[in-house]
Amino acid sequence: MLEALERRKYAPGMLAPTSTKLKGFMYVFYNSARSLRSWIAVFGLLFSIFASAQTDPILRHMTNPSRSFGGSSVDQAVNRQLARMEDSAPTPTRVALSPDGALLAWSLTKATGTTLQVNEMSDPRHQVVVAPVSTAGVRCSSDVPIWSPDSATLAFMASCTSSAAFGGLAARPQQEIFLWDKETGTVRQLTHLTGGLSNLAWSSDGKSLLFLFIENATRDPGYGDPAKPLAGVIDEEGLEISRLYEADATTGRGDFLTPDTMHVYEFGLASNSREIVFLAAPPPGEASWPRAKLYAADKADDSTAVPTLRTRVLVEMQATSGPLHGMQMAIPRLSPDGKRVAFVCGLMSDPVAYGGDLCVANTQERANGIAAGDATVGLQGSVQYEQWLTNDKISLVENRNGHTLLVEWDLSKHQPSKNGTLDLGEVTVSGGGPKGPAGPAIADVSYAPAHEAMAFLMQGHSVAPEIYIVSKGALKQFTHLNDGLQPPTRTISVEWENEGFHVQGWLSFPVDYDxxxxxxxxxxxxxxxxxxxGSRWDGDAWRGISSLWPGLGYFLFLPNPRGSYGQGEAFTLANRRDLGYGDLRDVLKGVDTIEAKYPIDKSREGLLGWSYGGCMTMFGVTQTQRFHAAVAGAGIANYTSFYGETFFTTFTLSLFGGTPYDDPAIYSKLSATSFIKQAKTPTLVVVGERDQGSTPEQSLEFWRGLRTVGTPTQLMVYPGEGHNFNKKDSNDSLRRSAEWFAKFMPASQDSHEKVDSK
Structure with missing residues (x-):
C-alpha cells in the first residue's frame, strides 16, 4: 500500500467513492496503448462520464469544479468567509526586547512577506525599518529578531535569495542570518549556508551566534512537512540531523558543536558562554523526541579553531523514578550562575506544543543521569514557558483554565512571589523566543530581566493581535495596528464538571445569532x-478556522477535555491508556451543558477534528450515534497498524505504556477499527498523501471499514501533502468539509438540498 500511495499522480479526489464508469476511465487512461483506437475509447468514456454526471450525484461531485453537495450557495458562502479571513487583522509574529530595555524589534507578516522594524521604548513613534538588500527581483522576508548582549546589534533571519532550501510542496527560499548595526544602520549578511536554520541565540560575550542547523535539509523537521519518499536503507541513509552550530559574529565562519549521532531539539546557554544544555536523542529525530535526554556540555578549549564539547547526560526521564518517569522535557534554560537548569516537564505528545510542571536540576554534579525535581507540584495550570529572572526566581507563562498568567516563581519558597502573579485574562501570548520547530504553539515571551520588563504578542477572542509590554508588573499596549477592530464572532468560555474533573472549552455563536x-x-x-x-483572535493556532463555521450559521464548540493543558498535570495525565474514552465523555458532557443553555438543534450536531482531533472523530463515531455528520482529518484508526507504518512510534509508547507487541489489547481497545460496525455517522475523511504523522493508510483503513459496513463516507487524499497543508489545499479541505455538513446537517433547513448518497 505504501508503494501504491507513492505512485499516485492523479488529481485530488480520485480516492473518493467512484462509479464503475469512472474506474473504467482511469484504467483506460493509464493502460491504453498509444493508438487511435485507444484514444477514441478514452474520449468516448469521457463523454459518457460527463453525460452521466447530470443524473449521478457522485459523478456530478467529482466532475463539478465547485464540488458542491449543498448547492452553489454553500461554496459561495465558504469563499466569502475565506476571503474575509484573508483580510483579517495584521498580526505581529516575533518580538525582541533589547537587554538595555531601550528598543523593541518586531516583525509584521502580510501577504507580501514579513518585515522587521525597531521602535524606541520611550517613544514608539521613533521607528526604523530593517530591510536587507535583496537580489534582483527577489523580495526579502525578515523575521526572528535577536539582540546582542550589549544591545548594539540585531541578528535576524531573512530569506533574500532565489535558491530554495526545501523542494516539493515545502519549497521556500533559503534563510540566512543577517546583522543590523544600531549605530550605523547598516545591514549585512553573516551566513552563507544551505539547509534549515532555527533557534537563533547570541553567545553571552557577543562574539558568536549559535543555532540549530540541518545541513542540506529538504524539509522542516517534524511531521508537518510532506514526508520524504521511502527509499534506501531506512533509518540509516538520508537522515536529516539537527545539530548545534556556532558562527563567528564577525566573519560568519563556523562549524558544528555536536556530532551527527545526536539530533538536537533545543538548547540553552550560560552567562559565561562555556556551559550549554541541550535536548537530544539519536537520529532519526522525528522518532526520538519523546525520549530525548537533557545534556550538559562545556567547551573543552576556546583556543581551538573548532571548539569541541565535553558532554554528559544531565537528566534522563526514562531512568528517573517516581511520577516523572517517562515524561518529556522542553525549553531548557540555565540559571544566571549556570548552577541549575530549569525546563518544562510532563506528558507531552508533540514537539509543537509544550505544557507541564516546572522541573529544576543541578548542573554541578558530574555523574550521569541526575534526577530532576518538580518545582511546581500541584500547580493548577500548565507551565508553557519559563525564563530565569535571578538565581532563585523564574518567570513562568502559565495556562490555567483558559487564562494566561504571568507568574514570578520563588524557588526557595516553592510558591509564587508575593504580588508576583499577573492574570492577563482569556488571552494567549507568543512571539518572544527563538523560532524553532515548535512555532506558534509556544507561549514564549521576550525578557529584559535587568529592567523588569517583558514583551509579547497577545490576542484573544475579543482582543485583536497586538504587542504588549509588562514593565514592573504593569501591562501596557505597545502597538495599535487593530484598534477598533470588531471580533469576527462572539466566543465565550464554557466550564463544566465531569467524573471529578473540572473541564473548560470555548463556544462561538453563529453570526446574527437569534x-x-x-x-x-x-x-x-x-x-x-x-x-x-486557547483564546485566539480567530480560533485554533493550527488551522485558523474557528470563525468560518459561525459565519456559515453554526455554533462551534472547542472543548479542552482531560489530556489537555490548563488544569494541572494530573488532568493532562488522565488520558494515558484511555484515549477516546474519558476525553470523549468529557466532550459529550460539555455538549450536554451547552444544549441545556442554548438553542441547539439536536438533530444537527456534527463532529470534526484534525490530527488527534481526527483520531477522536474516528473513534467518536464508533462510540455514539449522537452526531449526524463528521469530518476526520489526518486521524489514526488502528494504532496497531499505525505503529508499523509511522516513524513516530514513540508517540504511542508514552501514552500506551508499551508497544503493540507488548500489549496488543490496549492498542486494540483504543482503535476505532475495533468498533467499526457501530459507526453509522456519515464521515468525510481527509489526509495528505505524504503525511508521516498520521499516515494516509490510516485514513484509507477507516474509510474502507465505513464502506464495508455501509456507512456514507468519502475519502479525499491530497497529493504530495504532509500533515500541515498549504493554503490552497487547506482551503479546499474546508470547502469540502462545509459541503459535507451542508449535505447532512445544513445550517439552514430551508436551504438543504437533498442529494442521493451512495
Whole structure:
C-alpha cells in the first residue's frame, strides 16, 4: 500500500467513492496503448462520464469544479468567509526586547512577506525599518529578531535569495542570518549556508551566534512537512540531523558543536558562554523526541579553531523514578550562575506544543543521569514557558483554565512571589523566543530581566493581535495596528464538571445569532492529545478556522477535555491508556451543558477534528450515534497498524505504556477499527498523501471499514501533502468539509438540498 500511495499522480479526489464508469476511465487512461483506437475509447468514456454526471450525484461531485453537495450557495458562502479571513487583522509574529530595555524589534507578516522594524521604548513613534538588500527581483522576508548582549546589534533571519532550501510542496527560499548595526544602520549578511536554520541565540560575550542547523535539509523537521519518499536503507541513509552550530559574529565562519549521532531539539546557554544544555536523542529525530535526554556540555578549549564539547547526560526521564518517569522535557534554560537548569516537564505528545510542571536540576554534579525535581507540584495550570529572572526566581507563562498568567516563581519558597502573579485574562501570548520547530504553539515571551520588563504578542477572542509590554508588573499596549477592530464572532468560555474533573472549552455563536431560533452545533476536537485550544483572535493556532463555521450559521464548540493543558498535570495525565474514552465523555458532557443553555438543534450536531482531533472523530463515531455528520482529518484508526507504518512510534509508547507487541489489547481497545460496525455517522475523511504523522493508510483503513459496513463516507487524499497543508489545499479541505455538513446537517433547513448518497 505504501508503494501504491507513492505512485499516485492523479488529481485530488480520485480516492473518493467512484462509479464503475469512472474506474473504467482511469484504467483506460493509464493502460491504453498509444493508438487511435485507444484514444477514441478514452474520449468516448469521457463523454459518457460527463453525460452521466447530470443524473449521478457522485459523478456530478467529482466532475463539478465547485464540488458542491449543498448547492452553489454553500461554496459561495465558504469563499466569502475565506476571503474575509484573508483580510483579517495584521498580526505581529516575533518580538525582541533589547537587554538595555531601550528598543523593541518586531516583525509584521502580510501577504507580501514579513518585515522587521525597531521602535524606541520611550517613544514608539521613533521607528526604523530593517530591510536587507535583496537580489534582483527577489523580495526579502525578515523575521526572528535577536539582540546582542550589549544591545548594539540585531541578528535576524531573512530569506533574500532565489535558491530554495526545501523542494516539493515545502519549497521556500533559503534563510540566512543577517546583522543590523544600531549605530550605523547598516545591514549585512553573516551566513552563507544551505539547509534549515532555527533557534537563533547570541553567545553571552557577543562574539558568536549559535543555532540549530540541518545541513542540506529538504524539509522542516517534524511531521508537518510532506514526508520524504521511502527509499534506501531506512533509518540509516538520508537522515536529516539537527545539530548545534556556532558562527563567528564577525566573519560568519563556523562549524558544528555536536556530532551527527545526536539530533538536537533545543538548547540553552550560560552567562559565561562555556556551559550549554541541550535536548537530544539519536537520529532519526522525528522518532526520538519523546525520549530525548537533557545534556550538559562545556567547551573543552576556546583556543581551538573548532571548539569541541565535553558532554554528559544531565537528566534522563526514562531512568528517573517516581511520577516523572517517562515524561518529556522542553525549553531548557540555565540559571544566571549556570548552577541549575530549569525546563518544562510532563506528558507531552508533540514537539509543537509544550505544557507541564516546572522541573529544576543541578548542573554541578558530574555523574550521569541526575534526577530532576518538580518545582511546581500541584500547580493548577500548565507551565508553557519559563525564563530565569535571578538565581532563585523564574518567570513562568502559565495556562490555567483558559487564562494566561504571568507568574514570578520563588524557588526557595516553592510558591509564587508575593504580588508576583499577573492574570492577563482569556488571552494567549507568543512571539518572544527563538523560532524553532515548535512555532506558534509556544507561549514564549521576550525578557529584559535587568529592567523588569517583558514583551509579547497577545490576542484573544475579543482582543485583536497586538504587542504588549509588562514593565514592573504593569501591562501596557505597545502597538495599535487593530484598534477598533470588531471580533469576527462572539466566543465565550464554557466550564463544566465531569467524573471529578473540572473541564473548560470555548463556544462561538453563529453570526446574527437569534436566541429565538435553533441552530446546528459543530464540535471540534483539538490535536495532541496533549494540547489545548486557547483564546485566539480567530480560533485554533493550527488551522485558523474557528470563525468560518459561525459565519456559515453554526455554533462551534472547542472543548479542552482531560489530556489537555490548563488544569494541572494530573488532568493532562488522565488520558494515558484511555484515549477516546474519558476525553470523549468529557466532550459529550460539555455538549450536554451547552444544549441545556442554548438553542441547539439536536438533530444537527456534527463532529470534526484534525490530527488527534481526527483520531477522536474516528473513534467518536464508533462510540455514539449522537452526531449526524463528521469530518476526520489526518486521524489514526488502528494504532496497531499505525505503529508499523509511522516513524513516530514513540508517540504511542508514552501514552500506551508499551508497544503493540507488548500489549496488543490496549492498542486494540483504543482503535476505532475495533468498533467499526457501530459507526453509522456519515464521515468525510481527509489526509495528505505524504503525511508521516498520521499516515494516509490510516485514513484509507477507516474509510474502507465505513464502506464495508455501509456507512456514507468519502475519502479525499491530497497529493504530495504532509500533515500541515498549504493554503490552497487547506482551503479546499474546508470547502469540502462545509459541503459535507451542508449535505447532512445544513445550517439552514430551508436551504438543504437533498442529494442521493451512495
Amino acid at each position: 436566541p429565538k431560533k435553533t441552530y446546528p452545533l459543530l464540535v471540534e476536537a483539538h490535536g495532541g492529545p496533549e494540547w489545548s485550544i
